[in-house]
Amino acid sequence: MPEAGPGDLILRVLACGTCGTDVKVSRFGHQHISLPRVIGHEVAGEIVAVGSGVDWSVGDRVQVIAAIPDDECYQCRRGFQTVCEGLESIGYQYDGGFAEFMRVPAKVLAVDGVNRIPDGLSPAEAAVTEPLACVLNGQELASVGAGDSVAVVGAGPIGCLHVRLARARGASKVFVIDVNAGRLELAARLGADALINASTQDPVAAVRELTDGRGADVVITAAGSKVAQEQALSMAVPRGRVSLFGGLPKDDSVIQADSNLIHYRELSVVGSYGSAPRHNREALSLIASGTVPVADLITHRLPLDRVNDAIELVASGEGIKVVIEP
Ligand SMILES: [Zn+2]
Numbered sequence: 001m002p003e004a005g006p007g008d009l010i011l012r013v014l015a016c017g018t019c020g021t022d023v024k025v026s027r028f029g030h031q032h033i034s035l036p037r038v039i040g041h042e043v044a045g046e047i048v049a050v051g052s053g054v055d056w057s058v059g060d061r062v063q064v065i066a067a068i069p070d071d072e073c074y075q076c077r078r079g080f081q082t083v084c085e086g087l088e089s090i091g092y093q094y095d096g097g098f099a100e101f102m103r104v105p106a107k108v109l110a111v112d113g114v115n116r117i118p119d120g121l122s123p124a125e126a127a128v129t130e131p132l133a134c135v136l137n138g139q140e141l142a143s144v145g146a147g148d149s150v151a152v153v154g155a156g157p158i159g160c161l162h163v164r165l166a167r168a169r170g171a172s173k174v175f176v177i178d179v180n181a182g183r184l185e186l187a188a189r190l191g192a193d194a195l196i197n198a199s200t201q202d203p204v205a206a207v208r209e210l211t212d213g214r215g216a217d218v219v220i221t222a223a224g225s226k227v228a229q230e231q232a233l234s235m236a237v238p239r240g241r242v243s244l245f246g247g248l249p250k251d252d253s254v255i256q257a258d259s260n261l262i263h264y265r266e267l268s269v270v271g272s273y274g275s276a277p278r279h280n281r282e283a284l285s286l287i288a289s290g291t292v293p294v295a296d297l298i299t300h301r302l303p304l305d306r307v308n309d310a311i312e313l314v315a316s317g318e319g320i321k322v323v324i325e326p
Contacts, residue, residue: 002095004051007106009114011062014123016097017042018307018322019131019157020224023315025091026308032092040098040307040324041066041091044117044126048101054109063126063284064097064104065113065133066090067274081111081276082137089274098307100326113277118288124301124323125287128161128294132283133275135161135245139169140279141270142218142243146170151207151216151235153177153198154223154246155187157321160297162220162245163190168291171218175210177203178223186320189296198231207235215240222246226255233257238265245272297321 004010018040024030025039033039043064047056056062069076070086090096094105108114117126135158144150150166152159155178166174176192178184179199188195196206207216215237221228224246232242247253262269275283286292299319302310304326313322 001101002103004049004103005106006052007054007109008051009047009054009056009062009104009109010049011043011045011064011102011104012048013043013045013097013099013102013326014061015044015127016040016324016326017127017131018310018314018324020314022311026311030092032089037091038095038097038099038102039091040096041089042127042130043090043097043102044123044129045097045102051106056114061117061123061126063115063117063129063280064090065108065111065275065277065280066130067276068105068107068113069111069276071111082274087274098304098324100304111277113280115281115284117284121288122295124298124325125294126284127323128297128321129280129284129287130275131158132161132165132287132292132294133279134158134272135165136279136283136286137275138162138220138243138245138272139165141272142220142241144169144171144218147172148217149173149175149211150218150220151175151177153203153219153221153225153228153232155180155183156222156317157297158246159222160187160190160320161292161294162222163187163192164292164294165286166218167191168286173210175207175216177207180317183317186299204231204234211237214238217241218243220245224248226252229255230257233261233267233269236265236267239267240265241268241270243270243272247273294321298323301325
C-alpha cells in the first residue's frame with residue numbers, strides 16, 4: 001500500500017488500459033525504467049487518500065496523465081510540454097496502474113495532470129483518455145480539420161482512435177489500411193469510408209483511387225512499420241500532411257524515402273510523441289460528451305491477476321482496447 005507524501009494522492013485503480021508500450025517494456029525493458037517497477041499508464045481510479053495541501057477529496061473519481069512535464073525547461077516555457085527536456089512518465093520513473101493502489105506523485109498534480117471523471121462515464125472509458133490525448137496531439141500537429149480526407153495506416157487501438165477523432169474534427173473521408181484482415185474486420189465498426197487490406201492491394205493506388213487520383217490530405221501512420229512510413233509519403237496529396245505517429249524499433253528506424261516527394265509536392269511531415277496535460281483534459285471531455293465514443297472499442301476487460309494474458313492479447317492484435325479492472 002503506497003503512502004501519500006505532501007501533495008500526493010493515493011488511488012484505488014478502477015481501470016488501467018494496456019498498450020503496445022506495455023508489450024515492449026514487459027519483453028525488452030526500457031532505458032528509463034529501473035526495476036522493480038509497476039507499469040500501466042492509462043489510469044482511472046478513485047481517490048482513497050490525499051497528502052497535505054491537496055485540493056481533492058477521498059471518493060473523487062479521476063483520470064491521470066502519463067507523461068509528466070517539468071514545466072520549467074526551455075521547451076515547457078515555449079509551450080511544448082510533449083518534448084519537455086525533463087520529461088518523466090507514470091510507469092517509467094513512477095509506479096503505474098497495473099496494481100490495486102497507486103500513488104499519484106505531487107509532480108503530476110503540479111501540472112494539472114489529474115482530471116475529474118464526469119458522472120456516468122465508466123472507469124474503463126475514462127482510461128482511454130490517455131491514448132486519445134496522444135492521438136489528439138498527433139492530429140493537432142497534422143492539422144486534421146473539416147473537409148480533409150484522412151488515411152490511417154494501422155487498425156489497432158490507436159488507429160481506431162485516429163479514425164474516430166478525425167471524424168469528430170470534421171474529416172470528410174476516412175480510410176483505414178492494415179495488413180491484417182481480422183483487424184480490418186474489427187475496424188469495420190468504426191464506419192470508415194473504405195477498408196484497405198495492404199497485404200492484398202496496393203494501398204497507395206487504393207488511396208489515390210478513392211481521392212480522384214490525388215492522394216489523401218492527411219496520412220497518419222499508426223503502425224510501427226517502415227513500409228507504412230515509406231508508403232505514406234506517396235499516399236499524400238500535394239500540400240498534404242504526413243504524421244509519423246507510430247514509432248519504429250530503435251535498432252531498425254532508418255527508412256528509404258524519396259525526399260523529392262516532399263520537395264515537389266510541398267508535403268509537411270510531422271512527428272508526434274505522447275501528450276500534454278491539456279490534451280488529457282480535452283480528450284476526457286471528448287469521450288464524456290460522446291463526441292469520440294470509445295465504449296465499443298473496449299473489447300476485453302480482465303482482472304489484475306490476468307495482466308500477462310492482457311499483454312499477450314495486445315501483442316496478438318486480436319482485440320482493440322484491452323483494459324485491466326483490478
Ligand atoms: Zn519541461
